[in-house]
Amino acid sequence: MTTTDATTRNPAVNGDGYVTIEDISFAYAAGAPRILADVSLSLSRGEFFVLLGPSGCGKTTILNQVAGFEFPTEGRMTVAGRPVTGPGPDRAVIFQGDDSLLGWLDVYGNVEFGLRVLGVKNPERQQRVRAALEMVELGGQAKKYPHELSGGMKQRVQIARALVTDAPILLMDEPFGALDAQTRTTLQDELARIWADTDRTVLFITHDISEAMILGDRIGIMTSGPEAKLYDVIENPLPRPRERGGPDFGALYQDLERTVTAAKARRADLDGEVGTR
Amino acid sequence: MTPASATDFGERPGAAPTGDADPTRTAGPRPRRRGPRSAASWSRRRIGLNLLAVVAAIVVWHVAALAKDNPLVFPTPIDSARALVELLQDADSRSELLITLWRVVVGFALGSTLGIATASLLGSSRVAADALEPVVHFLRSITPVAWIVPATIWFGVGDASMRFIVIYATVFPVILNTLTGMAQAARNKTRMARVFGAGRFRTYRSVVIPSAVPYVLTGMRLSLGYSFMSVIGAEMVAGSDGIGYLIYESRLFYDTPTMFAGILLVGAAGLAFDRVFVLVTARIFRRFYCGQVAR
Numbered sequence: 001m002t003t004t005d006a007t008t009r010n011p012a013v014n015g016d017g018y019v020t021i022e023d024i025s026f027a028y029a030a031g032a033p034r035i036l037a038d039v040s041l042s043l044s045r046g047e048f049f050v051l052l053g054p055s056g057c058g059k060t061t062i063l064n065q066v067a068g069f070e071f072p073t074e075g076r077m078t079v080a081g082r083p084v085t086g087p088g089p090d091r092a093v094i095f096q097g098d099d100s101l102l103g104w105l106d107v108y109g110n111v112e113f114g115l116r117v118l119g120v121k122n123p124e125r126q127q128r129v130r131a132a133l134e135m136v137e138l139g140g141q142a143k144k145y146p147h148e149l150s151g152g153m154k155q156r157v158q159i160a161r162a163l164v165t166d167a168p169i170l171l172m173d174e175p176f177g178a179l180d181a182q183t184r185t186t187l188q189d190e191l192a193r194i195w196a197d198t199d200r201t202v203l204f205i206t207h208d209i210s211e212a213m214i215l216g217d218r219i220g221i222m223t224s225g226p227e228a229k230l231y232d233v234i235e236n237p238l239p240r241p242r243e244r245g246g247p248d249f250g251a252l253y254q255d256l257e258r259t260v261t262a263a264k265a266r267r268a269d270l271d272g273e274v275g276t277r
Numbered sequence: 278m279t280p281a282s283a284t285d286f287g288e289r290p291g292a293a294p295t296g297d298a299d300p301t302r303t304a305g306p307r308p309r310r311r312g313p314r315s316a317a318s319w320s321r322r323r324i325g326l327n328l329l330a331v332v333a334a335i336v337v338w339h340v341a342a343l344a345k346d347n348p349l350v351f352p353t354p355i356d357s358a359r360a361l362v363e364l365l366q367d368a369d370s371r372s373e374l375l376i377t378l379w380r381v382v383v384g385f386a387l388g389s390t391l392g393i394a395t396a397s398l399l400g401s402s403r404v405a406a407d408a409l410e411p412v413v414h415f416l417r418s419i420t421p422v423a424w425i426v427p428a429t430i431w432f433g434v435g436d437a438s439m440r441f442i443v444i445y446a447t448v449f450p451v452i453l454n455t456l457t458g459m460a461q462a463a464r465n466k467t468r469m470a471r472v473f474g475a476g477r478f479r480t481y482r483s484v485v486i487p488s489a490v491p492y493v494l495t496g497m498r499l500s501l502g503y504s505f506m507s508v509i510g511a512e513m514v515a516g517s518d519g520i521g522y523l524i525y526e527s528r529l530f531y532d533t534p535t536m537f538a539g540i541l542l543v544g545a546a547g548l549a550f551d552r553v554f555v556l557v558t559a560r561i562f563r564r565f566y567c568g569q570v571a572r
Binding site: 103 | 463465466469473564
């Protein structure tokens with residue numbers, strides 16, 4: 001099962017195995033075209049891993065499988081040594097868009113929700129919600145409702161909601177994709193700070209190269225779908241805290257850009273083979 | 278790490294890139310602050326337009342009645358208004374109205390409850406939904422009036438039959454709208470709940486049902502109108518009191534103005550109940566509308 005895929009330059013099984021993804025493939029139905037083909041990946045505890053790839057390449061599918069919302073058609077997946085059988089409080093999810101927020105609860109209520117479900121009692125619950133809101137700098141907005149918040153503030157609420165339950169793993173699905181550029185960079189920097197302050201393993205999905213560089217310890221680059229594969233995994237050499245611009249940043253950006261382009265081209269090269277699978 | 282810094286980087290509160298609907302809300306962080314077109318001036322404008330439409334309708338009615346020139350067939354608004362005043366001055370007639378309104382209230386309350394309960398069952402169980410949904414669509418296609426005669430055979434002439442009819446009229450719009458509302462609950466919301474370990478029941482109670490509230494209320498509002506429609510028919514056939522019976526009885530004396538007065542009364546009561554229902558529920562359930570305006 002551990003055959004190195006021909007399209008993967010670097011087999012990328014170099015994490016410590018805290019989260020493992022082994023040769024997973026995914027199709028919506030038997031015989032339907034595969035969205036993902038033989039993807040393998042291993043995440044180390046405490047690392048910030050970014051999956052970078054064009055839209056429609058199945059990045060979100062991988063995240064949904066780690067989250068336990070969907071299951072691979074082939075292959076297996078473990079978290080802390082145990083197979084993934086469904087969603088769980090050890091893997092908090094920060095969703096794309098804002099429709100996971102409960103519009104009838106205020107900011108406080110939204111952040112509190114997970115603790116309530118998990119049965120955490122006051123005053124501990126209150127204290128943890130307050131701390132999480134402070135962490136994302138929403139301490140003064142606790143009584144506001146989601147529809148009264150900007151897009152950036154809504155994503156802060158989602159981050160607070162994911163942090164408050166102390167889940168060791170954060171799964172983030174293009175959380176800043178819908179934000180304007182300024183808000184996006186602000187939240188990237190804050191997420192980097194929050195990640196440094198807490199001890200979380202992050203799987204972060206994006207199609208934005210500079211976002212991947214600012215956040216990731218390692219960056220996994222996917223080919224285009226269908227039959228998307230993990231093309232390469234790059235160690236991010238930039239020291240933290242990271243700054244945009246500067247010669248190192250520029251050089252890495254170019255390198256990544258080239259790799260992303262090559263990954264897409266690899267897809268085009270393969271088109272002939274796909275039909276004869 | 279100051280709480281205020283969340284707004285320091287071009288993140289204007291309310292300037293949501295997702296384009297949330299209500300433009301009055303983008304004025305500032307405080308939702309109650311209104312722009313120059315305040316709620317008061319809007320509603321004054323609306324009331325003005327409403328009155329204009331009513332006056333126009335009365336004028337058209339009056340001209341039509343004058344053209345017909347036979348008050349026994351088609352009374353003028355003035356004749357009808359006179360009959361209406363007489364009706365309202367008469368204690369017996371007033372109690373007829375109260376009887377009808379009580380039937381609406383009781384039937385509507387029971388029917389809505391039954392509708393929400395049924396929809397919750399159908400929405401929570403794939404098996405129940407597959408089995409019963411065609412039955413719901415079959416039954417809802419049958420006008421409640423068709424059941425009046427069978428109802429009198431089962432429950433006798435009187436309140437039980439009429440209650441059955443009003444419940445029948447109420448239950449289906451509530452079921453269908455509640456089901457739609459539950460199906461609309463965003464998948465990311467239910468997934469979010471499952472991440473925290475919420476089971477089916479908890480997800481249902483904390484996510485699916487609250488998401489459905491505006492839909493349930495829309496269904497109930499439709500049903501309230503259907504309650505008024507059906508109660509009149511039921512009283513005509515299966516009753517011995519109420520406004521429906523009064524309208525029906527006026528036929529015996531060829532008292533067309535009273536007939537019209539009864540009809541006007543039903544319409545006015547229906548309108549009043551609708552307004553009160555919307556105002557009260559929009560206030561009580563305001564947060565479930567998530568910034569949208571219920572009207």
